[in-house]
Amino acid sequence: MLTLEDPYAVVYRQIHAVASPEGDMADLLERSSCYGGGAWSLHHYSKGPLVVEARSAGEWFRYRVRAGKADLGLASSKRSAGIESVLVGDDEVEITYAGLGGGGVGATVSRSRAGDVLRSWVSESGGGKVGRGTIVLPRRERIVVGVDDTDSKTEGATWSLVHNIAAKVDRPEARYVSHALVQLFPVPTKTQNCVSTAVEFAALPGKADPMLSDFRDLLERYTVSDETGMAVYRGFDPSPLKRYSQLCRTERIPYELAVETAKETRVEAVLAGRGLIGALAAIPFFGRSSESVIPGI
Known part of the structure; x- marks a missing residue:
C-alpha cells in the first residue's frame, strides 16, 4: 500500500536571504517544490507591508523585503498569509511567516524544513488556525558573474x-x-x-x-x-x-x-x-x- 510520509507538507528545496550592506533590506529567495503553491504565496505575500517587490523566475520566488515587523491583518481569501517580520543580524537573518489554515501550513512546516535553513520554530497550523513559523538563515551576499x-x-x-x-x-x-x-x-x-x-x-x-x-x-x-x-x-x-x-x-x-x-x-x-x-x-x-x-x- 502506498503511503505519504507527511501528506500536508510540500517542503521548499532551498531558502536564502541576501541582505544589503546596511541591513535595512533583503532579498528572500525561495526555491519551490510546487509552482502552484509558490504562486499562491506570491499573490498573498506581495500584499504585505514589508514586501517591496515580489516576482517569480521559474522555480524560484523572489521577495525584496524591508527589515522590521508588521501587522499583516490576515483575512481569509484576501490576505491569507504573509511575511510578518524580517530581522537582519550580523551573520543571520530571521524570517517569520504567518498564515490562515492551509496558508499557515505553508508558512510553517513547508519552509522550516527547506535546505540551508539553520534553525526554525513553528506553531500548530492547518484547519481554521493562524499558523506562524520562524526560520533562521545564514546572511548571504550577492555575487553576479557576467560572461560573453x-x-x-x-x-x-x-x-x-x-x-x-x-x-x-x-x-x-x-x-x-x-x-x-x-x-x-x-x-x-x-x-x-x-x-x-x-x-x-x-x-x-x-x-x-x-x-x-x-x-x-x-x-x-x-x-x-x-x-x-x-x-x-x-x-x-x-x-x-x-x-x-x-x-x-x-x-x-x-x-x-x-x-x-x-x-x-x-x-x-x-x-x-x-x-x-x-x-x-x-x-x-x-x-x-x-x-x-x-x-x-
Missing part, C-alpha cells in the same frame, strides 16, 4: 556553457540562484544572436572565492573563443551599471568604455577579452530572465 563570447561560428553557446558551469560549482557556501540571457545590440563581430549571460549566486560572506576560481577554470577550459569576457560583481544592487547596459543593448560600444566602466563600478574583469563588453552589460539583469531577452529594454 565563449563560442565560435561553428560550435558553442554561451548561455548553456555558463549554466552548466554555474550548476557544477554550486555549493552550500555559494548557491546558484538565477540565470539570464541578455540580448545585446547586434554588432558585426557577433557569432550569431549577440546574447550575453549573467548568473547569480547567494554566497556566505568571504566564502565565494573558491567557487569563482573553479568557475574561471572551467570557463577557460571549455570556451572556444580567444575573446572571452568574465566580469564579477559583489554587492546588493548593481544599478550603477544600468546606463552602460542600456547602451550595449541599443548601440555598438567601444571596448575601452567597458574597461573604464568596470573600474568605475568596481566590477572585477576576471577575463578581459572583447567579451567583457557584453559580460558587464549582463550583470544588471540578474534574476530578470523574462525582461533580459527583450531587445532594447
Whole structure:
C-alpha cells in the first residue's frame, strides 16, 4: 500500500536571504517544490507591508523585503498569509511567516524544513488556525558573474556553457540562484544572436572565492573563443551599471568604455577579452530572465 510520509507538507528545496550592506533590506529567495503553491504565496505575500517587490523566475520566488515587523491583518481569501517580520543580524537573518489554515501550513512546516535553513520554530497550523513559523538563515551576499563570447561560428553557446558551469560549482557556501540571457545590440563581430549571460549566486560572506576560481577554470577550459569576457560583481544592487547596459543593448560600444566602466563600478574583469563588453552589460539583469531577452529594454 502506498503511503505519504507527511501528506500536508510540500517542503521548499532551498531558502536564502541576501541582505544589503546596511541591513535595512533583503532579498528572500525561495526555491519551490510546487509552482502552484509558490504562486499562491506570491499573490498573498506581495500584499504585505514589508514586501517591496515580489516576482517569480521559474522555480524560484523572489521577495525584496524591508527589515522590521508588521501587522499583516490576515483575512481569509484576501490576505491569507504573509511575511510578518524580517530581522537582519550580523551573520543571520530571521524570517517569520504567518498564515490562515492551509496558508499557515505553508508558512510553517513547508519552509522550516527547506535546505540551508539553520534553525526554525513553528506553531500548530492547518484547519481554521493562524499558523506562524520562524526560520533562521545564514546572511548571504550577492555575487553576479557576467560572461560573453565563449563560442565560435561553428560550435558553442554561451548561455548553456555558463549554466552548466554555474550548476557544477554550486555549493552550500555559494548557491546558484538565477540565470539570464541578455540580448545585446547586434554588432558585426557577433557569432550569431549577440546574447550575453549573467548568473547569480547567494554566497556566505568571504566564502565565494573558491567557487569563482573553479568557475574561471572551467570557463577557460571549455570556451572556444580567444575573446572571452568574465566580469564579477559583489554587492546588493548593481544599478550603477544600468546606463552602460542600456547602451550595449541599443548601440555598438567601444571596448575601452567597458574597461573604464568596470573600474568605475568596481566590477572585477576576471577575463578581459572583447567579451567583457557584453559580460558587464549582463550583470544588471540578474534574476530578470523574462525582461533580459527583450531587445532594447
